[in-house]
Amino acid sequence: MAEALTGFLAALGRPVLSALAAVGRVAIYAAAALGHLLRPPFYWREFGQQVMQIGWFSLPVVGLTAIFTGGALALQIYAGGSRFNAEAVVPQIVAIGMARELGPVLGGLMVAARVASSIAAEIGTMKVTEQIDALVTLSTNPMKYLTVPRLLAATLTVPVLVGVGDAIGIMGGWLVGITRLDFNSAAYLKNTVEFLEAWDIGSGLVKGAVFGFLVALMGCYHGMNSARGAQGVGAATKAAVVSASVLILAANYLLTEVFFNA
Amino acid sequence: MITLSGVTKSFGSNHVLRGVDLVIPSGKSVVVIGGSGTGKSVLLKCILGLVRHDGGTITLDGQDVTQAERDPFLARFGMLFQGGALFDSLRVWENVAFRLMRGALKRPKSEAREIALEKLRRVGLSPQVADLFPAELSGGMQKRVGLARAIAAEPEIIFFDEPTTGLDPIMAGVINALIREIVVEMGATAMTITHDMSSVRAIADQVAMLHAGRIQWTGPVAEMDATPDPYVQQFIHGRAQGPIESVR
Numbered sequence: 353m354a355e356a357l358t359g360f361l362a363a364l365g366r367p368v369l370s371a372l373a374a375v376g377r378v379a380i381y382a383a384a385a386l387g388h389l390l391r392p393p394f395y396w397r398e399f400g401q402q403v404m405q406i407g408w409f410s411l412p413v414v415g416l417t418a419i420f421t422g423g424a425l426a427l428q429i430y431a432g433g434s435r436f437n438a439e440a441v442v443p444q445i446v447a448i449g450m451a452r453e454l455g456p457v458l459g460g461l462m463v464a465a466r467v468a469s470s471i472a473a474e475i476g477t478m479k480v481t482e483q484i485d486a487l488v489t490l491s492t493n494p495m496k497y498l499t500v501p502r503l504l505a506a507t508l509t510v511p512v513l514v515g516v517g518d519a520i521g522i523m524g525g526w527l528v529g530i531t532r533l534d535f536n537s538a539a540y541l542k543n544t545v546e547f548l549e550a551w552d553i554g555s556g557l558v559k560g561a562v563f564g565f566l567v568a569l570m571g572c573y574h575g576m577n578s579a580r581g582a583q584g585v586g587a588a589t590k591a592a593v594v595s596a597s598v599l600i601l602a603a604n605y606l607l608t609e610v611f612f613n614a
Numbered sequence: 615m616i617t618l619s620g621v622t623k624s625f626g627s628n629h630v631l632r633g634v635d636l637v638i639p640s641g642k643s644v645v646v647i648g649g650s651g652t653g654k655s656v657l658l659k660c661i662l663g664l665v666r667h668d669g670g671t672i673t674l675d676g677q678d679v680t681q682a683e684r685d686p687f688l689a690r691f692g693m694l695f696q697g698g699a700l701f702d703s704l705r706v707w708e709n710v711a712f713r714l715m716r717g718a719l720k721r722p723k724s725e726a727r728e729i730a731l732e733k734l735r736r737v738g739l740s741p742q743v744a745d746l747f748p749a750e751l752s753g754g755m756q757k758r759v760g761l762a763r764a765i766a767a768e769p770e771i772i773f774f775d776e777p778t779t780g781l782d783p784i785m786a787g788v789i790n791a792l793i794r795e796i797v798v799e800m801g802a803t804a805m806t807i808t809h810d811m812s813s814v815r816a817i818a819d820q821v822a823m824l825h826a827g828r829i830q831w832t833g834p835v836a837e838m839d840a841t842p843d844p845y846v847q848q849f850i851h852g853r854a855q856g857p858i859e860s861v862r
Contacts, residue, residue, distance in 0.1 A: 393717065401703075478701075485664050486699035490713045490763075491688045 381573050385499045398501040406467050406502070406568070407509030411516065413466055414459045418517035421454050422446060422524025430533050442533065443543040446525035451552045452612075455518040457604050460563030463510055464596040468571040471502055472592035475575025476585035484576070499572040503565060510564025511557040518556060555611045562607065563600045570596035615640050616661060616771070616803070620670035622827075623656055630656050632827030633670065643797050643804040645814045645835075647849060648824035649858060654807040655696070657824065658773055661805075662691060674771075685718060692764035692802075696776040698756040700748035700763070707744035710734060710762045719767055733762040737792055754785035761789070765796055772797065774806040778813050790816035811850055814838070823849060825858065 425446050433439045475498055478484050487494050522544060529535035570592045578588035616638040623631040630653035638644045648654050659665040661672055663679060672679045679687065700709045710730035713719055721729075731741050737758040748756055757777065764772055774793060778786035790813050797804045797817070806817050814821060815835065822832040823846050831843045838850065848856030 395716075481697055482695045482699040483701055485659070486693070486695055486701070488664055489662060489688060489691060489693045491685050491717050492712075 377577075378569070378573055381576075382569055385495060385503055385569070385572070388493070388495050388500050389504065393496065395497050395501055398497060399505055402501045402505035403509055405470070406463070406505050406564075407512060410463050410466055410509075410513055413462050414513045414517045415520045417458050417462050418450070418455065418521035419524035419527075421458055422450055422521035422526075423528040425449055425454065425521075426525035426528040426533065430529075439533075442525065442529055442535065443540045444547040446529075447522050447544045447548050448552055450521035450525070451518045451548060451556045453556075453604075453608075455521055456514045456556045456559035456563060457600065459514045459517040459560065460510065460567065460600040460604075461597055463506070463513065463564065464567045464570075464600060465593055467506065468567045468574075468592040468596040469589045471568060471571025472575040472578070472589045473585055475572060476578030476588040479576065479578050480580050480585060494576070499568075499576070502568045502572055506564035506568035507561050508564070510567070511560035514556055514560030514563075515553070518553065551611075555607070558611075559604060559607050562603055566599045566603060567596045570599065615675060616805070617673045618657075618661070618670065619672075621657070621660060621667050621672060622669035623653070623660060623665065623667045629827060631660070631667070634824070634827070634829055636822055636829050636832065638803060638805055639820075640803050641801055642819045643794075643806070643817055644820045644822060645806045645808060645818035646822050646824055647809055647811075647814055648830075649809065649849070652824050653827060654824055655775055658775060658805065658807055662688070662693070662773070689718065689767070690770045691773065692767065692769035692771070693773040694757070694760045694764045694775065694777055696779055698748070698753075698760040700756055700759055702748055704747075705744065706739075706746050706748065706751070706759050707731065707734070709748065709759060710744075710766050712763065713767045729766060730762070733766050734759070736765070736796070737762045738788070753780055754782075754789070757781065757785075757789055758792070761792060761796070765800065768800060769802065771803045771805070772800075774804065774808075774817075776808055776810075777806065778808065778810045783812075786810065786812065787816070793817050809849075811852075814850075 426442050429442045429445045430439050433441055475484075478498075484494050484498075487497060526537070526540050526544070529540050530537045574588040574592040574595070578584050618634050618636045621631050621634040622629070634657060636644075636646075646654050646657065656665055660667040661679065663684070666680075674682065674687070674690070700706075701712070704712070707727055707730040708715070710733050711726035714721055714726040714729055715723065727744075731744055734741065734744060739755065739758055739762070743751070743755065743759075748759065751759065761777075777789050777793060781789060793804070793806070794817050796802075804817070806813065808814060818835040820832065821835050821838050823830045823843075825845050830845045831841060833841065838846065841847070844857050847853075848858050
């Protein structure tokens with residue numbers, strides 16, 4: 353009986369300890385990366401390339417996600433609001449929903465899918481083909497050369513993507529509002545602009561910066577710790593996307609608590 | 615001179631190096647032979663600090679490599695990796711000039727490119743190759759580019775990890791000849807890891823055989839064929855029968 357209980361507790365404790373160890377390793381990796389962020393040398397060319405890769409080339413997917421989400425949100429709010437004669441709040445709720453929540457979260461998740469996977473696969477492949485070792489022998493710190501430019505680029509560009517996504521999402525809602533829900537175009541835009549406060553947008557941008565950091569961190573961490581072979585790189589890529597997505601949703605809740613908890 | 619004394623390294627319960635003693639004299643070309651999985655590459659990575667050895671000491675000109683300042687230490691080395699390890703995202707000339715465009719050896723881009731083109735010519739590649747990406751090259755060309763990168767900053771010590779693996783015999787011969795020429799021309803200290811006996815005969819001044827985590831035999835290449843050591847004899851003649859288990 354005692355043995356069975358011990359076995360049961362051990363089976364419960366093992367994954368908890370393993371998860372805590374993983375959290376510790378990620379925290380140490382993040383702290384090391386932040387330390388390198390503050391000390392030269394800086395690889396500005398690599399940073400510029402990552403700004404293009406993470407920011408510019410993610411614009412289409414974030415924009416498409418935002419426009420469809422904004423449109424669907426307008427339809428849902430209109431349908432829900434009509435139950436208590438509140439159809440007129442569509443512009444305001446679309447704006448606040450996009451700026452505070454859907455813009456940053458969906459933008460972050462789309463970037464996680466596109467960028468965390470790409471970073472993990474690239475760095476993982478570099479690891480298994482000894483390119484990381486080659487960097488070291490060429491007196492180049494992989495943390496500075498690979499991780500720091502990606503972290504910095506993602507932290508700076510994802511808020512911009514979120515801002516653009518917010519605008520496109522609101523435009524999606526406006527488009528549906530004036531074409532399908534009989535809203536007056538000028539009145540819709542006026543209501544949106546007058547209702548939104550700076551912090552509605554600012555909080556979303558701060559979330560975007562945090563999500564960008566998490567996406568790049570997970571991509572780099574799992575890539576650097578990729579096991580050998582194609583299977584190892586595949587597993588690292590999957591782990592990067594899953595962990596980045598879960599962390600984005602968890603961080604979103606925590607940030608919402610901090611920003612908007614009355 | 616690189617000196618290894620009692621170097622040990624384990625990965626979990628797998629004791630790869632069990633006390634390696636080896637001296638690589640300055641200006642000499644030492645080739646380490648041994649079967650697959652005997653820890654040859656680990657040995658090389660321990661010297662460079664890519665893998666931290668568990669026990670023993672490794673010194674470069676009398677200084678413990680674990681105590682040496684990393685950048686000046688690594689600046690003395692060049693390395694040709696088994697698969698080339700060229701950076702996919704960079705053009706061939708940028709790979710070759712990588713070290714010349716960053717850090718302490720940084721110089722203007724045009725000068726770095728000129729040096730890269732000269733090193734590419736040295737390994738028999740035309741300037742037209744310089745602007746291609748590594749994925750556009752054959753395996754033999756990638757090895758040559760890796761060799762050009764290893765010698766770009768004219769290091770004192772060059773490591774070659776399985777330089778002819780995956781190449782046809784003619785290309786392997788070309789690479790072996792290039793390595794020998796370059797090492798002699800530069801007066802560099804060279805350490806090569808291989809199980810290709812044609813490489814050993816072409817490149818080595820001295821041979822060391824790694825077996826069961828220790829140096830089984832070491833001596834001048836001219837004495838390798840005559841040594842009575844049964845491990846060396848089995849290895850160099852590729853016999854299935856002998857003291858080395860064929861199934862490892």
